Amino acid sequence: xxxxxxxxxxxxxxxxxxxxxxxxxxxxxxxxxxxxxxxxxxxxxxxxxxxxxxxxxxxxxxxxxxxxxxxxxxxxxxxxxxxxxxxxxxxxxxxxxxxxxxxxxxxxxxxxxxxxxxxxxxxxxxxxxxxxxxxxxxxxxxxxxxxxxxxxxxxxxxxxxxxxxxxxxxxxxxxxxxxxxxxxxxxxxxxxxxxxxxxxxxxxxxxxxxxxxxxxxxxxxxxxxxxxxxxxxxxxxxxxxxxxxxxxxxxxxxxxxxxxxxxxxxxxxxxxxxxxxxxxxxxxxxxxxxxxxxxxxxxxxxxxxxxxxxxxxxxxxxxxxxxxxxxxxxxxxxxxxxxxxxxxxxxxxxxxxxxxxxxxxxxxxxxxxxxxxxxxxxxxxxxxxxxxxxxxxxxxxxxxxxxxxxxxxxxxxxxxxxxxxxxxxxxxxxxxxxxxxxxxxxxxxxxxxxxxxxxxxxxxxxxxxxxxxxxxxxxxxxxxxxxxxxxxxxxxxxxxxxxxxxxxxxxxxxxxxxxxxxxxxxxxxxxxxxxxxxxxxxxxxxxxxxxxxxxxxxxxxxxxxxxxxxxxxxxxxxxxxxxxxxxxxxxxxxxxxxxxxxxxxxxxxxxxxxxxxxxxxxxxxxxxxxxxxxxxxxxxxxxxxxxxxxxxxxxxxxxxxxxxxxxxxxxxxxxxxxxxxxxxxxxxxxxxxxxxxxxxxxxxxxxxxxxxxxxxxxxxxxxxxxxxxxxxxxxxxxxxxxxxxxxxxxxxxxxxxxxxxxxxxxxxxxxxxxxxxxxxxxxxxxxxxxxxxxxxxxxxxxxxxxxxxxxxxxxxxxxxxxxxxxxxxxxxxxxxxxxxxxxxxxxxxxxxxxxxxxxxxxxxxxxxxxxxxxxxxxxxxxxxxxxxxxxxxxxxxxxxxxxxxxxxxxxxxxxx
Numbered sequence: 051x052x053x054x055x056x057x058x059x060x061x062x063x064x065x066x067x068x069x070x071x072x073x074x075x076x077x078x079x080x081x082x083x084x085x086x087x088x089x090x091x092x093x094x095x096x097x098x099x100x101x102x103x104x105x106x107x108x109x110x111x112x113x114x115x116x117x118x119x120x121x122x123x124x125x126x127x128x129x130x131x132x133x134x135x136x137x138x139x140x141x142x143x144x145x146x147x148x149x150x151x152x153x154x155x156x157x158x159x160x161x162x163x164x165x166x167x168x169x170x171x172x173x174x175x176x177x178x179x180x181x182x183x184x185x186x187x188x189x190x191x192x193x194x195x196x197x198x199x200x201x202x203x204x205x206x207x208x209x210x211x212x213x214x215x216x217x218x219x220x221x222x223x224x225x226x227x228x229x230x231x232x233x234x235x236x237x238x239x240x241x242x243x244x245x246x247x248x249x250x251x252x253x254x255x256x257x258x259x260x261x262x263x264x265x266x267x268x269x270x271x272x273x274x275x276x277x278x279x280x281x282x283x284x285x286x287x288x289x290x291x292x293x294x295x296x297x298x299x300x301x302x303x304x305x306x307x308x309x310x311x312x313x314x315x316x317x318x319x320x321x322x323x324x325x326x327x328x329x330x331x332x333x334x335x336x337x338x339x340x341x342x343x344x345x346x347x348x349x350x351x352x353x354x355x356x357x358x359x360x361x362x363x364x365x366x367x368x369x370x371x372x373x374x375x376x377x378x379x380x381x382x383x384x385x386x387x388x389x390x391x392x393x394x395x396x397x398x399x400x401x402x403x404x405x406x407x408x409x410x411x412x413x414x415x416x417x418x419x420x421x422x423x424x425x426x427x428x429x430x431x432x433x434x435x436x437x438x439x440x441x442x443x444x445x446x447x448x449x450x451x452x453x454x455x456x457x458x459x460x461x462x463x464x465x466x467x468x469x470x471x472x473x474x475x476x477x478x479x480x481x482x483x484x485x486x487x488x489x490x491x492x493x494x495x496x497x498x499x500x501x502x503x504x505x506x507x508x509x510x511x512x513x514x515x516x517x518x519x520x521x522x523x524x525x526x527x528x529x530x531x532x533x534x535x536x537x538x539x540x541x542x543x544x545x546x547x548x549x550x551x552x553x554x555x556x557x558x559x560x561x562x563x564x565x566x567x568x569x570x571x572x573x574x575x576x577x578x579x580x581x582x583x584x585x586x587x588x589x590x591x592x593x594x595x596x597x598x599x600x601x602x603x604x605x606x607x608x609x610x611x612x613x614x615x616x617x618x619x620x621x622x623x624x625x626x627x628x629x630x631x632x633x634x635x636x637x638x639x640x641x642x643x644x645x646x647x648x649x650x651x652x653x654x655x656x657x658x659x660x661x662x663x664x665x666x667x668x669x670x671x672x673x674x675x676x677x678x679x680x681x682x683x684x685x686x687x688x689x690x691x692x693x694x695x696x697x698x699x700x701x702x703x704x705x706x707x708x709x710x711x712x713x714x715x716x717x718x719x720x721x722x723x724x725x726x727x728x729x730x731x732x733x734x735x736x737x738x739x740x741x742x743x744x745x746x747x748x749x750x751x752x753x754x755x756x757x758x759x760x761x762x763x764x765x766x767x768x769x770x771x772x773x774x775x776x777x778x779x780x781x782x783x784x785x786x787x788x789x790x791x792x793x794x795x796x797x798x799x800x801x802x803x804x805x806x807x808x809x810x811x812x813x814x815x816x817x818x819x820x821x822x823x824x825x826x827x828x829x830x831x832x833x834x835x836x837x838x839x840x841x842x843x844x845x846x847x848x849x850x851x852x853x854x855x856x857x858x859x860x861x862x863x864x865x866x867x868x869x870x871x872x873x874x875x876x877x878x879x880x881x882x883x884x885x886x887x888x889x890x891x892x893x894x895x896x897x898x899x900x901x902x903x904x905x906x907x908x909x910x911x912x913x914x915x916x917x918x919x920x921x922x923x924x925x926x927x928x929x930x931x932x933x934x935x936x937x938x939x940x941x942x943x944x945x946x947x948x949x950x951x952x953x954x955x956x957x958x959x960x961x962x
Contacts, residue, residue: 076425076432076462078441080455081275085283087291087500088263092445092455093278094270096435098540100515101875102271103152103167103436104176106184107446109266110259111160112239113232113298113377118246121203121239122255124157125247128199130164131155135186136505137179140805142795144179147864148172148511149871152437157237160376161450165443167436167875170272171512177285178509180267184260185289186505188253196252200244201808207238208763209811209831214317214652215490222323222488225311226380227303233377261292266449270435270442287500300330302378305484314493316761318648319366322393323488324400325382328480331451336374337464338476339381343370344420345412345473346403347383350585351419353403354383360582362399363638364391366645376451381480388641389648393489404481411474419589424465426592426611433541434878498760515874517904520883522897523717527729531704534887535711535720538880542612544713544720545880547888548626548728552604552701554679555741558672560697561689563681567643568694569597569604569702574635576628581635584621593618595625599679601672602821603892604701609881612714616723623727626702631694643686650678651956654766654831654933657757661958662770665755665929666825667746673822682957700739704731710887712880743822746772749927752949757956758936765837765934767844770827773922776819777893780918784817784826786910787919790861791815791851792828794868799828799847807843809836821893826923834935838942841932845948848925856916870904 080094112123131141145153145166153166168176210216220236227234267286269278304327329335347354347370358365368385385396412420431439445455520536527533556565573595574581588595591614596607606626610618650656660676667674680686709728711720749771774780785793792799792815803813813830828848832840851857877883877900890899930948932939944951953961 076429078432078445078456078458080445082449082455083275083279085262085287087287087289088261089282089286089289090266090449091278091282092266092268092449093273093275094268094435094441094445095274096271096441099518099875099878100170100272101167101435101878102170102173102176102269102273103165103440103442104173104180105163105165105268105270105436105442105446106180107161107163107266107268107450108260109160109264109295109450110162111158112235112237113159114259115235117230117235118243119251120235120243121237122247122251123162124237124239125199125203125244126252126255127155127157127162127164128203129191129195129252130183130187132195132199133190134182135189136182137508138190140796141179141183144175144508144511146794146796146868147871148175149514149868149873149875150176151872151875152440159233159237163446165436167271169511169515169871169874171515172871173273174281174509175511177281178503181285181289181503182505184262184265184286185502187256187260191249191252193249196247196249198805198808200247202804202811203238204241204244205764205808205811205833207241208833210238212654212762212764212831214649215315215321217313217315218321218323218488218490221311221313222325222382222486225309225488226325226327226486227378231301231303232298233375258293259295262286262289263291264295266446268442268446268449268455270440270445285503288502298377300332300377302327302330305486307484309486310489311487312489312491315490316493316652316759317490318492318652319389319645320387320393320492321490322385322387322396322400323382323490324397325380325486325488326480326484328379328381330378331374331376334464335476335479336379337461338468338473339379339480340372341417341420341424341465341468341473342477342481343372343381344424345416346370346407348420348423349589351582351589353407354385354400356582357399357403358385358396360638363641364388364399365396366642386645388645393491397487408474408478408482411470411477414470417468417470417473419586421465422592423589425462426594428462429541429543429611430609433880511871514871514904517873517901519877519886519900520712522887525717525721527704527721527725529704529729529732531728531731532708533711533721533724534708534891535717536883536887537714537716538712538883539714540880542714543609543880544612544615544711544715545607545609545884546709546711546713547605547607547884548707548709549603549605549888549891550702550707551602551741552706552739553599553602554675555601555672555743556604556697556701556739557675557681558741561681561693562675562685563643563679564689564693564697565604565701566599566679566681567639567686567689568697569599569606571631571636571639571694572625572629572698572702573597574639575630575632576624577630578624578628579621584625587621588618591618593621595622601818605888619723619727623731626728627731629698631691633691636691636694640686640689643680644683647680647683647686650676650680654759654762654764657759657933657956658766658768658931661755661757661954662768662827662929662931663825664958665753665931666770666772671746672741672743673820677818699734699736703733703738704728705733706738708891710884710891712884712887746823748772748924749929752926752928752930754930754932754943754949754951756936756940756943756951756953757931757933758953759933760935760937762933762935763834764831765834765840765932765939767830767832767837767841768827768931769844769928770825771924771928772823773817773826774824775822776817776824777821780922782906783910783914783918784922786862786865786907787857787915787923788815788817788826789865790857790915791847791919794865798851799830799844802843802847803830803832803840807836807840809833809840813844819889819893834938837932837934837939838946841930841943841946841948845925848923852920852923852925857912857919859912862910862912862915866908866910869907873904
């Protein structure tokens with residue numbers, strides 16, 4: 051699947067008017083103005099929710115660094131969240147209090163951005179905070195903060211490199227560009243350069259690149275231009291313009307010969323990267339190359355997927371990662387080899403398919419399918435005002451890169467008007483020569499021998515806006531299928547989720563992995579359509595299909611354009627009611643599932659998640675299975691076609707499911723469409739499946755399980771216990787108790803291990819909602835040499851929470867405000883509404899659960915939170931699972947005497 055969303059490619063020529071049937075159907079109206087200090091401001095009005103997205107882009111990235119001083123752009127992004135001169139605290143705190151959503155900061159090769167979506171009354175606070183760190187930052191940066199964030203960034207680097215294939219992109223990027231090229235080093239930088247970064251270096255970076263004239267601010271949502279002008283002048287008018295910046299010219303560094311790099315990593319499968327340097331962002335070729343990527347590897351109906359995965363079955367996955375940048379772009383094909391298949395064979399087939407594509411080009415049918423799919427993706431992105439791919443993101447990126455917020459329309463038009471000959475010609479220009487081949491093979495198992503605003507206080511965030519949540523309606527189809535519906539007219543789309551009482555727990559008494567494998571195989575073919583026909587038809591209709599499982603449910607999701615709802619529903623009903631379970635499809639999915647299990651067993655976090663549930667619930671409980679739901683290699687190999695048919699007959703049936711729909715139409719208009727498709731699906735006469743979820747007795751002592759991952763730079767700590775079901779009346783108070791302890795960025799555990807000790811990139815506690823007893827877990831990936839110390843701190847935080855440092859009134863008030871204030875902005879999209887409705891159905895909650903949430907959470911007392919924590923949390927009887935390099939960490943863990951220590955393998959079996 052193509053990894054780069056359309057919105058990130060839509061950054062092309064300014065100063066023109068673009069028109070086409072598809073292009074004209076999507077418009078993001080905006081007005082822009084520039085302050086006297088050069089700060090560019092873009093305003094888009096969207097009143098559908100009482101929120102405003104604030105998106106601040108600085109035209110500086112890692113390409114502006116110098117060799118020997120890499121990682122500065124990203125390090126400074128971290129410092130920007132560590133307090134400013136007039137607000138020295140954690141940047142997140144006022145925003146959490148105000149209920150901000152979609153809040154983050156990111157750095158890449160060409161830019162650094164900071165964004166958040168806030169309730170309308172909190173806009174003054176957001177602008178005060180953003181302008182304070184733009185204009186009042188230098189005085190807040192000291193050596194202690196630099197050292198703290200340096201440690202956090204280095205842990206982020208360790209965490210990324212600790213994942214399978216985690217070093218591949220750094221290797222590829224360095225090999226793709228010549229020495230000295232601004233793209234030849236990674237954004238996160240090298241450990242050596244980060245260690246060498248001085249306070250003077252950091253302040254010089256701010257002075258050079260964080261002036262007002264090098265920034266763009268986009269305000270999108272519940273705001274108008276007049277209001278924006280007044281507020282922007284008030285808060286940002288004082289900021290210094292900054293110095294002129296010399297912009298670098300495009301430097302594609304196109305190769306004419308093949309370059310090869312080989313590396314080994316602790317990975318379960320060999321992986322091939324085949325990459326080309328292609329046209330820079332400002333070229334129309336950049337847009338056409340996105341279409342080339344979709345045609346070659348953008349889903350099941352793409353050339354390479356059909357050949358490598360479906361027909362020859364020599365790869366378990368293939369996709370294209372396409373990244374367009376200002377100086378050059380990277381177009382990379384990534385394929386995972388099936389066990390036993392050489393990368394040379396994979397490369398040979400890729401070369402054959404590319405040669406055929408360059409010789410004949412795409413068919414008109416292929417091109418039209420891709421065009422529709424890309425446009426549908428863009429439509430879904432512009433439903434929201436903030437966050438990744440939202441309207442503020444599109445306007446900001448176009449303004450920064452192209453000097454015109456509306457330049458995205460040129461990109462859309464380029465793809466709309468591209469002919470088969472155009473696509474063929476562009477592909478020939480860039481893919482005919484100059485490939486870079488990176489081979490990653492498994493490392494064998496071996497034994498080692500102006501007038502400033504008032505800065506005296508942060509502006510009040512104001513009253514919480516009224517929550518806008520659509521009315522919920524219910525009906526039932528003639529075959530008994532229950533329907534829960536909400537109307538949303540924001541975009542011409544209908545989203546639905548048909549959830550069945552199945553999930554991983556349905557595997558109990560059968561074969562582990564059956565629910566996940568059977569439900570996933572249903573999309574591979576029906577009695578009338580094969581997998582490629584389904585993929586082609588859904589893409590041509592601009593529809594998206596998802597299959598998801600959790601411990602309790604199996605869910606089939608569908609997103610359809612309103613105009614194409616009828617034919618899309620026909621395919622949906624066919625998949626649900628008539629799966630073929632053909633042998634070839636089953637075997638293909640089985641091989642992918644087994645490869646996926648191998649991947650899970652190589653990743654520290656999934657290793658822990660596979661191991662912990664059986665230890666918590668026991669082997670006689672339906673939840674006592676790998677939390678990934680994928681089963682084991684042995685169980686998946688044993689699953690038969692008859693098993694899949696029985697699963698479908700027992701669990702995937704209209705009398706065992708509820709259809710949840712959010713769409714741009716009335717229920718009276720929707721129901722006939724459902725009746726003519728899903729309404730014709732009759733339940734089998736045989737009995738439906740039934741799950742037995744008995745209560746599990748509490749642990750009476752702690753236990754510690756270690757899993758060895760030699761050479762790991764981090765240890766993954768996971769500690770768990772069982773608490774009452776998400777249905778239990780105590781769940782609201784327990785959720786608040788969890789939030790205070792470790793369920794938020796500013797919660798105790800993360801503040802300790804990340805911000806105070808900087809041993810981890812993040813540390814949290816969380817509950818995994820379930821209909822029976824749910825697991826409460828603490829999670830912390832920490833640097834290897836601090837494993838013992840981090841374990842001690844986690845245990846200390848848990849004990850203190852029930853003892854000398856219980857939840858405080860101030861903490862309760864802070865998170866009550868956060869949970870209530872962010873409600874109005876939490877249901878901007880159809881999928882957000884759909885998700886809330888799904889939770890209500892899953893846990894038998896009333897239809898007004900979302901609407902009454904604020905009142906219920908505000909009524910919680912600190913005594914209730916403390917009582918439920920003491921009643922349910924048992925830090926002395928936890929089950930600990932720690933994945934890391936046992937040669938380095940085992941002695942330290944054992945010295946803590948947390949409980950009986952046992953070593954397990956990746957399958958959770960004792961190591962003798």
